[in-house]
Amino acid sequence: MSNPPVPPAGGSCRGSHSATLRAHMRQVEPSDRGYRPRQPRHGAVAAYRGPVSEMTDERTGWLSRDDLELARERLPMVYVDAIPVRVDARGEVISLGLLLRAMPDGSISRAPVSGRVLYGERIRDALMRHLEKDLGSMALPQVPASPQPFTVVEYFPDPEVSGFFDPRQHAVSLAFVVPVHGDCMPSTSALDLVWMTPDEVASDDVALEMTGGQDRLLRLALAHVGVLP
Amino acid sequence: MSNPPVPPAGGSCRGSHSATLRAHMRQVEPSDRGYRPRQPRHGAVAAYRGPVSEMTDERTGWLSRDDLELARERLPMVYVDAIPVRVDARGEVISLGLLLRAMPDGSISRAPVSGRVLYGERIRDALMRHLEKDLGSMALPQVPASPQPFTVVEYFPDPEVSGFFDPRQHAVSLAFVVPVHGDCMPSTSALDLVWMTPDEVASDDVALEMTGGQDRLLRLALAHVGVLP
Amino acid sequence: MSNPPVPPAGGSCRGSHSATLRAHMRQVEPSDRGYRPRQPRHGAVAAYRGPVSEMTDERTGWLSRDDLELARERLPMVYVDAIPVRVDARGEVISLGLLLRAMPDGSISRAPVSGRVLYGERIRDALMRHLEKDLGSMALPQVPASPQPFTVVEYFPDPEVSGFFDPRQHAVSLAFVVPVHGDCMPSTSALDLVWMTPDEVASDDVALEMTGGQDRLLRLALAHVGVLP
Amino acid sequence: MSNPPVPPAGGSCRGSHSATLRAHMRQVEPSDRGYRPRQPRHGAVAAYRGPVSEMTDERTGWLSRDDLELARERLPMVYVDAIPVRVDARGEVISLGLLLRAMPDGSISRAPVSGRVLYGERIRDALMRHLEKDLGSMALPQVPASPQPFTVVEYFPDPEVSGFFDPRQHAVSLAFVVPVHGDCMPSTSALDLVWMTPDEVASDDVALEMTGGQDRLLRLALAHVGVLP
Numbered sequence: 035m036s037n038p039p040v041p042p043a044g045g046s047c048r049g050s051h052s053a054t055l056r057a058h059m060r061q062v063e064p065s066d067r068g069y070r071p072r073q074p075r076h077g078a079v080a081a082y083r084g085p086v087s088e089m090t091d092e093r094t095g096w097l098s099r100d101d102l103e104l105a106r107e108r109l110p111m112v113y114v115d116a117i118p119v120r121v122d123a124r125g126e127v128i129s130l131g132l133l134l135r136a137m138p139d140g141s142i143s144r145a146p147v148s149g150r151v152l153y154g155e156r157i158r159d160a161l162m163r164h165l166e167k168d169l170g171s172m173a174l175p176q177v178p179a180s181p182q183p184f185t186v187v188e189y190f191p192d193p194e195v196s197g198f199f200d201p202r203q204h205a206v207s208l209a210f211v212v213p214v215h216g217d218c219m220p221s222t223s224a225l226d227l228v229w230m231t232p233d234e235v236a237s238d239d240v241a242l243e244m245t246g247g248q249d250r251l252l253r254l255a256l257a258h259v260g261v262l263p
Numbered sequence: 264m265s266n267p268p269v270p271p272a273g274g275s276c277r278g279s280h281s282a283t284l285r286a287h288m289r290q291v292e293p294s295d296r297g298y299r300p301r302q303p304r305h306g307a308v309a310a311y312r313g314p315v316s317e318m319t320d321e322r323t324g325w326l327s328r329d330d331l332e333l334a335r336e337r338l339p340m341v342y343v344d345a346i347p348v349r350v351d352a353r354g355e356v357i358s359l360g361l362l363l364r365a366m367p368d369g370s371i372s373r374a375p376v377s378g379r380v381l382y383g384e385r386i387r388d389a390l391m392r393h394l395e396k397d398l399g400s401m402a403l404p405q406v407p408a409s410p411q412p413f414t415v416v417e418y419f420p421d422p423e424v425s426g427f428f429d430p431r432q433h434a435v436s437l438a439f440v441v442p443v444h445g446d447c448m449p450s451t452s453a454l455d456l457v458w459m460t461p462d463e464v465a466s467d468d469v470a471l472e473m474t475g476g477q478d479r480l481l482r483l484a485l486a487h488v489g490v491l492p
Numbered sequence: 493m494s495n496p497p498v499p500p501a502g503g504s505c506r507g508s509h510s511a512t513l514r515a516h517m518r519q520v521e522p523s524d525r526g527y528r529p530r531q532p533r534h535g536a537v538a539a540y541r542g543p544v545s546e547m548t549d550e551r552t553g554w555l556s557r558d559d560l561e562l563a564r565e566r567l568p569m570v571y572v573d574a575i576p577v578r579v580d581a582r583g584e585v586i587s588l589g590l591l592l593r594a595m596p597d598g599s600i601s602r603a604p605v606s607g608r609v610l611y612g613e614r615i616r617d618a619l620m621r622h623l624e625k626d627l628g629s630m631a632l633p634q635v636p637a638s639p640q641p642f643t644v645v646e647y648f649p650d651p652e653v654s655g656f657f658d659p660r661q662h663a664v665s666l667a668f669v670v671p672v673h674g675d676c677m678p679s680t681s682a683l684d685l686v687w688m689t690p691d692e693v694a695s696d697d698v699a700l701e702m703t704g705g706q707d708r709l710l711r712l713a714l715a716h717v718g719v720l721p
Numbered sequence: 722m723s724n725p726p727v728p729p730a731g732g733s734c735r736g737s738h739s740a741t742l743r744a745h746m747r748q749v750e751p752s753d754r755g756y757r758p759r760q761p762r763h764g765a766v767a768a769y770r771g772p773v774s775e776m777t778d779e780r781t782g783w784l785s786r787d788d789l790e791l792a793r794e795r796l797p798m799v800y801v802d803a804i805p806v807r808v809d810a811r812g813e814v815i816s817l818g819l820l821l822r823a824m825p826d827g828s829i830s831r832a833p834v835s836g837r838v839l840y841g842e843r844i845r846d847a848l849m850r851h852l853e854k855d856l857g858s859m860a861l862p863q864v865p866a867s868p869q870p871f872t873v874v875e876y877f878p879d880p881e882v883s884g885f886f887d888p889r890q891h892a893v894s895l896a897f898v899v900p901v902h903g904d905c906m907p908s909t910s911a912l913d914l915v916w917m918t919p920d921e922v923a924s925d926d927v928a929l930e931m932t933g934g935q936d937r938l939l940r941l942a943l944a945h946v947g948v949l950p
Contacts, residue, residue, distance in 0.1 A: 105792050108840050112797045112893045124387040125406030153795050153891055156875060156883065158353040176405060177354030179440050181489040184409065185718060186868045186895060188843060196843065204840055206799045208873060208893075211408050250720065257715030260410040260643060262708065334563050337611055339570045341664045382566050382662055385646060385654065410644045414947060415666060417614060425614065433611055435570045435666075437644060479949065486944030489872060491937065582845040583864030616811040634863060635812030637898050638871070639947040669866050718868040 106203040113207035114160050115187060116147040117255040118169060118214045120229060127259045130235050130252065131214065132244075133168055133224040138202045142225070143245045146252065148207065157181060157208060165212060168224050174216030183208035184258040187251055198247035211255050232261040335432040342436035343389050344416060345376040346484040347398060347443045349458060356488045359464050359481065360443065361473075362397055362453040367431045371454070372474045375481065377436065386410060386437060394441060397453050403445030412437035413487040416480055427476035440484050461490040564661040571665035572618050573645060574605040575713045576627060576672045578687060585717045588693050588710065589672065591626055591682040595703050596660045600683070602701045604709065606665065615639060615666060623670060626682050632674030641666035642716040645709055656705035669713050690719040793890040800894035801847050802874060803834040804942040805856060805901045807916060814946045817922050817939065818901065819931075820855055820911040825889045829912070830932045833939065835894065844868060844895060852899060855911050861903030870895035871945040874938055885934035898942050919948040 105111075118131035132144040149164035151157060158177055165175040187207040189200035220227040234240055236256060241249035256262040334340075347360035361373040378393035380386060387406055394404040416436040418429035449456040463469055465485060470478035485491040563569075576589035590602040607622035609615060616635055623633040645665040647658035678685040692698055694714055699707035714720040792798075805818035819831040836851035838844060845864055852862040874894040876887035907914040921927055923943060928936035943949040 101795065105796055108788065109792055109796060110799045110838055110840055110842075112799055119408060121405075121408055124385075124391055125408055126387060127408050151797055151893065153797055154877070154882075155797075156353075157873060157893070158355060162353055176350075176442070178407070179348060179350055179354055179356050179442060179488045180413070181873045182487070182869065182871065183873065184869065185715075186844060186870065190841065195841075206838065206844070206893075206895075213405070213408060253720055254715045254718070257643075257712045257720065258411070259408040260712070262711055262715065330566065334567055337559065338563055338567060339609055339611055339613075341568045341570055380568055380664065382568055383648070383653075384568075386644060386664070411640065411642065412644065413640065414944075415615060415639045415641065419612070424612075435609065435615070435664075437664075482949055483944045483947070486872075486941045486949065489941070491940055491944065577866060579863075579866055582843075582849055583866055584845060585866050614811075616813060620811055634808075634900070636865070637806060637808055637812055637814050637900060637946045640945070642867070671863070671866060716869070717866040 110204040110206050112151040113148060113187075113189070113205040114151060114157060114164060115207045115209040115251060116161055116165055116175070116212045117209070117252065118147060118165070118173070118175065118212055118218070119259070121213045125213075127211070127232065127256075127261050129229040129231055130255070131169070131218065131227055131229050132235070132240075132252075133220060134226040134228070135224045137245050138200055139245055141245050143248075144228075144240065144243045145245075145248055146255075147212075150205075161210060161212070165214075167222060168220060169214065169227065170217070170219035170221045172217045172219065173214050176213045176215065178210055178212070183210055185209050185251075185254050187247075189246065193247075196247075197250065200246055209251060209255070211259055232256050233263050236263050338433075340432050340434045341380040342377060342416075342418070342434040343380060343386060343393060344436045344438040344480060345390055345394055345404075345441045346438070346481065347376060347394070347402070347404065347441055347447070348488070350442045354442075356440070356461065356485075356490050358458040358460055359484070360398070360447065360456055360458050361464070361469075361481075362449060363455040363457070364453045366474050367429055368474055370474050372477075373457075373469065373472045374474075374477055375484075376441075379434075390439060390441070394443075396451060397449060398443065398456065399446070399448035399450045401446045401448065402443050405442045405444065407439055407441070412439055414438045414480075414483050416476075418475065422476075425476075426479065429475055438480060438484070440488055461485050462492050465492050568662045568664050570609040571606060571645075571647070571663045572609060572615060572622060573665045573667040573709060574619055574623055574633070574670045575667070575710065576605060576623070576631070576633065576670055576676070577717070579671045583671075585669070585690065585714075585719050587687040587689055588713070589627070589676065589685055589687050590693070590698075590702075590710075591678060592684040592686070593682045596658055597703055599703050601703045601706075602686075602698065603703075603706055604713075605670075608663075619668060619670070623672075625680060626678060627672065627685065628675070628677035628679045630675045630677065631672050634671045634673065636668055636670070641668055643667050643709075643712050645705075647704065651705075654705075655708065658704055667709060667713070669717055690714050691721050694721050797891040797893050799838040800835060800874075800876070800892045801838060801844060801851060802894045802896040802938060803848055803852055803862070803899045804896070804939065805834060805852070805860070805862065805899055805905070806946070808900045812900075814898070814919065814943075814948050816916040816918055817942070818856070818905065818914055818916050819922070819927075819939075820907060821913040821915070822911045824932050825887055826932055828932050830935075831915075831927065831930045832932075832935055833942075834899075837892075848897060848899070852901075854909060855907060856901065856914065857904070857906035857908045859904045859906065860901050863900045863902065865897055865899070870897055872896050872938075872941050874934075876933065880934075883934075884937065887933055896938060896942070898946055919943050920950050923950050 119127045120129045120131075122128050131146075133147065134142065135145055137143045137145060147164050147168045149160065149167070151160040155163075158181075161177050162175065165173060165177075169175065187198050187205075187209055188196045189198045189203070189205040189207060190196055191199075191201055191203065193199035218227055230240065235252050244252070253262060348356045349358045349360075351357050360375075362376065363371065364374055366372045366374060376393050376397045378389065378396070380389040384392075387410075390406050391404065394402060394406075398404065416427050416434075416438055417425045418427045418432070418434040418436060419425055420428075420430055420433065422428035447456055459469065464481050473481070482491060577585045578587045578589075580586050589604075591605065592600065593603055595601045595603060605622050605626045607618065607625070609618040613621075616639075619635050620633065623631060623635075627633065645656050645663075645667055646654045647656045647661070647663040647665060648654055649657075649659055649661065651657035676685055688698065693710050702710070711720060806814045807816045807818075809815050818833075820834065821829065822832055824830045824832060834851050834855045836847065836854070838847040842850075845868075848864050849862065852860060852864075856862065874885050874892075874896055875883045876885045876890070876892040876894060877883055878886075878888055878890065880886035905914055917927065922939050931939070940949060
């Protein structure tokens with residue numbers, strides 16, 4: 035029975051998304067967020083040991099955090115963005131997965147799966163690693179057969195350059211839509227995961243819960259799969 | 264564990280492909296093929312009731328065979344081509360499925376899944392219908408989330424126009440690579456199904472077993488998924 | 493000096509678009525539109541001899557109008573949609589061209605270049621023919637090198653099926669973004685042509701001036717070229 | 722008349738390609754190549770001051786050569802590959818441009834336009850910079866409107882990983898097909914430029930004149946534009 039079982043409305047990956055977001059906002063506000071004045075670059079990231087993707091990268095030891103900081107000021111970083119989707123039996127997208135996580139800009143925001151490609155790592159392996167890290171090991175993501183991303187996102191420290199913003203770095207991110215057929219359980223790096231319909235994802239309300247231009251990235255993904263409202 | 268179980272080498276979808284092809288060639292040669300002089304357009308198709316995709320279309324009753332013949336001389340037909348593939352856990356293509364079937368030009372050839380889009384039918388539904396018809400109902404094909412074909416094939420009655428040839432008609436075919444995760448059992452319309460590696464598919468030997476330019480279509484598919492040798 | 497000369501704001505392809513639309517609406521309302529009761533399928537089209545693309549197709553004689561009507565009730569038609577764009581020297585889209593024309597549903601609406609692929613005609617030639625017919629012979633359209641459309645639009649007589657609507661027929665349309673570098677002069681089949689920025693095209697106001705779901709097609713095009721707001 | 726003027730057979734961008742290659746091979750062999758024992762990483766590159774793309778990057782001062790060396794051992798680099806093509810009036814590719822240049826592996830090989838994306842630089846600007854550097858300022862390249870590359874090439878120092886090889890680094894390269902309408906004049910970084918038909922580019926002879934898997938990259942490009950033989 036491997037065909038996409040649509041997650042039950044009340045399943046572990048789901049919930050009233052605005053309620054969830056508000057709960058988490060409360061949870062981290064105000065005390066935690068108040069402790070960040072001396073960490074201009076990514077304080078929030080440092081404050082929340084668990085949910086930050088860089089932690090995992092660091093542990094793999096390809097680059098010390100200091101070296102990474104240095105390189106980030108000099109070179110564009112290679113990233114992948116993966117939009118997890120549920121599809122029906124004919125492959126049409128019926129819902130999109132958004133994580134709730136601490137973002138580089140210090141906010142707690144909705145976001146797709148995203149992370150760095152390591153030295154020596156294949157794009158496919160980076161996608162699998164970040165998907166597993168964020169959705170758990172039972173998510174069974176189906177990374178597309180083609181290496182062609184549906185778009186390339188250019189994140190800059192200056193939000194004016196491209197509209198995509200990352201205060202830490204210039205990142206060039208290959209973006210993929212990834213059907214997910216198994217059970218998702220947001221793991222180390224995310225506070226929560228919700229599934230939304232294309233209409234919800236494209237709504238102004240949800241756009242406001244995203245940062246760095248990722249609401250726009252999600253509309254590009256909706257367009258690519260033909261379900262942009 | 265629903266991740267793509269690679270079909271066992273000796274499974275129902277497999278076999279020594281050149282042996283199989285030769286066996287089938289013997290089976291239909293020479294007597295059957297000798298009885299076709301008064302059917303200039305698609306005699307072989309008429310001779311083999313089973314394996315011809317048009318049969319199924321006809322039964323659905325959208326268009327009588329005579330009307331279809333008439334329209335085929337006046338309008339381009341809408342088709343889909345689907346290349347069934349097996350992928351590994353990271354989504355990379357490891358083998359491609361080729362049917363053995365009676366072709367419009369009267370030959371018995373290797374071919375991808377291919378067929379007409381009916382009036383009122385969505386592209387996705389046409390893909391699912393032809394995949395199920397050719398691979399059986401347990402194949403669990405994963406039609407891509409995006410409606411964008413990897414290429415568009417223009418078949419003409421004159422082989423010189425585009426290099427893609429169909430003696431019956433001008434067909435505009437949307438081509439997709441479709442990962443297949445279940446058990447395949449070539450059903451009504453195909454004599455056999457074999458799985459080949461990208462290297463085998465791109466080889467001159469296998470190209471010679473295809474007609475109408477479909478060897479080239481398969482190389483385009485290999486290129487799209489990044490495994491063209 | 494063949495690099496994209498952005499059309500001057502007051503050039504022949506331009507004008508205050510809402511003023512133009514209103515002027516044309518007046519011009520055809522209400523008398524002309526009142527004469528259409530006995531032409532349920534495409535009365536408006538018949539009423540306005542000039543601006544309707546089918547006229548041109550008919551003249552080429554591939555299919556009589558009666559036969560075409562008959563085929564349209566039985567077979568999906570092959571179409572192309574072309575979104576004309578102006579690009580800057582780096583290839584980024586800065587404006588999109590929208591025609592003003594009599595539509596199959598009887599309205600006068602903004603629309604991209606769109607038309608049927610004829611029997612025996614290559615997709616590229618159909619694109620060039622419709623672009624030249626609608627933008628004039630000096631437009632110098634640059635049809636993309638790849639035959640891969642950015643999306644496939646499925647128009648149905650029932651607006652519920654896909655959200656794309658054509659009262660005359662089921663049409664499968666290959667959609668392309670086409671940079672245009674020359675001088676445009678809406679010719680036989682369009683009342684006017686205006687160039688709009690991506691923001692204008694994506695606005696609710698302009699969406700209301702389109703029919704058949706083509707406002708959505710334009711947002712898909714904006715997404716494909718990375719300039720969806 | 723800005724539509725793609727096909728370069729005259731004997732024009733400045735052209736010549737008997739095998740003769741040209743042999744002439745250049747003689748020119749640098751054997752003496753120059755013998756002076757490289759103490760430059761294990763990219764000796765040939767150091768030997769030929771002119772034709773090496775890294776020179777230009779270095780001059781821009783984003784990163785000293787030493788720092789770049791260090792980063793190259795720790796992080797994947799962001800690259801662009803651009804395949805210059807001549808297209809006919811309908812946009813179909815009729816020839817592809819190949820540079821003759823000193824490669825990172827020390828060979829003199831045929832190669833597409835290729836180079837690093839700098840910190841803070843847009844992909845489009847990197848493409849324009851490298852195209853201008855290699856083809857001259859009058860080439861008038863038409864970078865595609867969509868940011869979506871036709872494929873992503875992963876170059877590794879180990880040729881076994883992906884089949885794409887760069888002894889200096891792990892590079893992730895976004896590959897684009899770029900129509901060129903003006904006059905080309907290989908400038909600082911290339912020894913020569915030849916235009917070849919799709920058949921020539923796909924031939925075994927020409928494949929042997931390329932290194933690092935770029936013969937395969939060119940076949941992927943041919944497939945993407947539908948002219949792979």
